Amino acid sequence: MSNLHEECGVFAIISPEKSHVAASTYYGLFALQHRGQESCGIVVNDDGVFTSYRDNGIVNDVFTNPVMESLGYGNMALGHVRYGTSDTKGRVNAQPIVVNHVKGHTALAYNGAITNYLELRKELELGGAIFHTNSDIEVISYVVTKERLTCGSVEESLERAMEKIEGAYSIVMMSPTKLIAARDKFGFRPLCYGITSDGSYVIASESCALDSVGAKLIREIEPGEIVVFSKEGIREIKTHCNKCDKKLCIFEYIYFARPDSVIEGKSVHKARRNAGKWLARQNPIEADVVIGVPDSGLDAALGYAQESGIPYGIGFIKNKYIGRTFIVPGQNVREDKVKIKLNAVADTVKGKRVVLVDDSIVRGTTSAIIVKLLREAGATEVHLRSSAPMFLNPCYYGTDIASRDVLIACNHSIKEMEEIIGVDSLDFLKLENLGKLIGVENGCGYCDACFTNNYPTAIPTSSEKNKYSKKISEKEVE
Numbered sequence: 001m002s003n004l005h006e007e008c009g010v011f012a013i014i015s016p017e018k019s020h021v022a023a024s025t026y027y028g029l030f031a032l033q034h035r036g037q038e039s040c041g042i043v044v045n046d047d048g049v050f051t052s053y054r055d056n057g058i059v060n061d062v063f064t065n066p067v068m069e070s071l072g073y074g075n076m077a078l079g080h081v082r083y084g085t086s087d088t089k090g091r092v093n094a095q096p097i098v099v100n101h102v103k104g105h106t107a108l109a110y111n112g113a114i115t116n117y118l119e120l121r122k123e124l125e126l127g128g129a130i131f132h133t134n135s136d137i138e139v140i141s142y143v144v145t146k147e148r149l150t151c152g153s154v155e156e157s158l159e160r161a162m163e164k165i166e167g168a169y170s171i172v173m174m175s176p177t178k179l180i181a182a183r184d185k186f187g188f189r190p191l192c193y194g195i196t197s198d199g200s201y202v203i204a205s206e207s208c209a210l211d212s213v214g215a216k217l218i219r220e221i222e223p224g225e226i227v228v229f230s231k232e233g234i235r236e237i238k239t240h241c242n243k244c245d246k247k248l249c250i251f252e253y254i255y256f257a258r259p260d261s262v263i264e265g266k267s268v269h270k271a272r273r274n275a276g277k278w279l280a281r282q283n284p285i286e287a288d289v290v291i292g293v294p295d296s297g298l299d300a301a302l303g304y305a306q307e308s309g310i311p312y313g314i315g316f317i318k319n320k321y322i323g324r325t326f327i328v329p330g331q332n333v334r335e336d337k338v339k340i341k342l343n344a345v346a347d348t349v350k351g352k353r354v355v356l357v358d359d360s361i362v363r364g365t366t367s368a369i370i371v372k373l374l375r376e377a378g379a380t381e382v383h384l385r386s387s388a389p390m391f392l393n394p395c396y397y398g399t400d401i402a403s404r405d406v407l408i409a410c411n412h413s414i415k416e417m418e419e420i421i422g423v424d425s426l427d428f429l430k431l432e433n434l435g436k437l438i439g440v441e442n443g444c445g446y447c448d449a450c451f452t453n454n455y456p457t458a459i460p461t462s463s464e465k466n467k468y469s470k471k472i473s474e475k476e477v478e
């Protein structure tokens, strides 16, 4: 129920034989749907001939039977699911993108956000480049393609481009003969690969997508690493590795990733249970039942209950079939949206002192509605616990935490937040417990900038340079 969104998920496959790689990519994207529901796309490579389809909508709706048939068979495929921020919505920004140039053609997709977007774009435009979108991937593809024109291979062009592109990016690229995966030198966004029983290599944002096609996880792509998959085998390029400390987004564990995924050897489900455990330890409270906000609060609620000894209960039922539901426009749109999505289970909460665990509290507006639902169902006390620390800073690495103005914790004390949200008590995971989610030293190997203001990279400073101020200057022509 968090108001936060991840901006993308990527999936790719290379098969030893011509096969239905589009179908595998479909299943992979389906497993990654939680990372983006705005648009999706697949490019199939059949011996160098690319066939692609992209559109707004979720995987199920976009890839109908006729579309899947039109994609045909091939030996490689690349897919993407996307959540668009308000300034980059629209089919025109859907990925993967396909670029034709004098040395051939390339398909690209990525997850993240580049921090020097405007500088790169300005430089490219002054050099004659013309942009059709305002998405990062077009800038990335321009930089890579420009390098490709003066170097011997597609992987070398990416290696050179990585010297220029700053910020967070987990990229998958496809040439007629190669599939390439790469991660920025900090490793902000996850990217892993595995192998299926028929010898196909599969690359994905999360291991749950490998599971969906029966692939066995081999390992993560290392921060700064480029891995090239082709008929000749696998080649690893580590020029950009070990240039700085790893900074995997800690919020992947708290909220973004699916709980059945394993990231860098750590179970997401376990990390969330640990969050609940530490929430229970840091501020013990007397209560009758612990419930979680579906879906990403459930694991932490379980951890809280196990640690505190307070019984775990099912406090809400989530309607899983909601999709893009029509809501009558009016004053209570947000409340109506929450109500049709969630229903409190009165049998669990009536007459009880409830500990309510959620993954995070951003604006506080959704939390207030959820608490109201619990009170209406008869809860006598509601104690809200957030398995993320307080959000105090914007994210520049692919999450839409855009402005301090909207963050409730930036503008109010705990007491004020308790009143605004309508709870008897409120607590956030303490910063010193953050590393304990994944069993590492505090601040070691992960990014926590939205909580601490410790950005691992230079960030856009002036409002003019801030990528979040990019303007759509004309209406998209469908």
Ligand code: SF4
Residues within 6 Å of the ligand: 188, 248, 249, 250, 251, 252, 394, 395, 396, 397, 398, 399, 447, 448, 449, 450, 451
């Ligand atoms: Fe993740 Fe926050 Fe870092 Fe963004 S700023 S990458 S949301 S930890």
